[in-house]
Amino acid sequence: MTKHSKSLKLVAASMLVTISLFAQRQGGPPPMRKHTANQASPVRLEAARESPPAKSVHEFSESGDQRKIESNAIPEHLVGKFPNPGNPNSIQPQGYEIVITSNPQPAPEITPLRLTPFGIGLNGVFFDPGAAEFWQGDPSLGWQYEALGGAVPLGLDANYAHVQPNGTYHYHGIPTLLLKQLGADPNRHSPQIGWAADG
Template sequence: MQLGAGAHESTLHLQGETEVIEQTAAEALWDIFVSSAEASATFSVSGNKRIITANGYPNIAPGKFPNRGNPHAINKKNYQLAIPLEPKRKSRATDIGNKPFGIALNGVLMDPGTAETWQNDRRSGWNYEAKGRACRLGLDKFNAHVQPDGTYHYHGIPTGLLAQNGGRKTPALIGYAADGFPIYGNYGYSDPAKPSSMKKLNSSYAIKSGTRPSGPGGSYNGVFTQDYAYQDGRGDLDQCNGRFAVTPEYPDGTYHYVLTDSFPFIPRCWMGSPDQSFSRLKGGGEARRARLAGRGERPAQGAEMRSARGTGPRPDGARRGGKMPCSGS
């Protein structure tokens, strides 16, 4: 399929994000000191691959890092990635594990996973959800924060980039997954077969009913990733938060992923085969664990406790005002 410039088939430099939240005076002053010249993201085509070169720094000033919930400073990267130009959809999904899911058009990684587990026990099977409201992870207003190695990355919809590329007015292309399929914002055509009125697209995941059988116990309430289950047909999207539909860049239709404002926020699986260039990247959980393991440490106790929603004991047994094992995933 021949795609227009909007599909980023030719080399281009992207303009970065646009503010979607009114700035305070302090934030406006902070932006003055961050030049858009610092950011770089280039997409080009070579043979059957889409080539991505980026430094991982957004064009608009991110939140201030380090901050109270995230003690890490942003460091520029040197991403050299390649993804299939014509990805193939498989019959079974592949879990992303501890790898980044994809990359936004501004060169920032989409990485939904965390390293934080119940009582710092990786074998417990209970991972704190970054947007589960149980702890402060220092996310900025673009749903991003920083890993210990300085990687700025998204845990949810990149709101500024979404607003720049169309927001609710049109299906907004905002990135590509590691398997090559495009990633769109949370609004799409109501009729997936043709351009039509816009609708908000909803995931098919829901919080489980009942109580957790192990680990933290208590009622399922969204604090942990394992609190959610996929319910086929509940929403508009499949288990990988994807669907087949026409878009401005793909008038004949394509399978694509959708970022949503409810779980999973960023998909947790691929329907295609991820390129090996992404396997060299360490996601939120893996990067932090590798760094600490090299020093013989466990994940540190981190940000302040927030009251978890639902009944039952607090997720880690902490009292109000205690510390959560959630810092800078």
């Protein structure tokens, strides 16, 4: 865990997800980029040929009705080159502690997906599909770009992942090399690849 550790507690009651992210950022979040693209394009993926900048550290424990996950958000597989033309950020080890229920229950209503992770891989890397990219850089306009839509270059690597401004590597789509490490076979049911925020 790093000296400038961030703490993420992910607590789920039934299927209702509450996420609190306490991140120390100097100067606040980066300014929103002002996009005007109005068509999807093929997604250009960066080759995953680089070793991560640190060793992956992730631990899992269970106590009562809670599952605790501690992670530095560094994968065990190769990653793309970061920064790259679509993503100016470098991968940095984090210090996350996530707590989810170990006994999930169906929610009485649908829980909207927000700009937060909805799960975490067995390697301690978040599944965070939403992109904080909006038409004209204005979330109030209601037009959010799809991370895998290709209209906005996000510098995704071959694992459909890239890096947050704080250095967190995270998946937006199918974690290709994680699946390979876990022995996924397209002719069989997928192995478990992680935990959802609801357990």
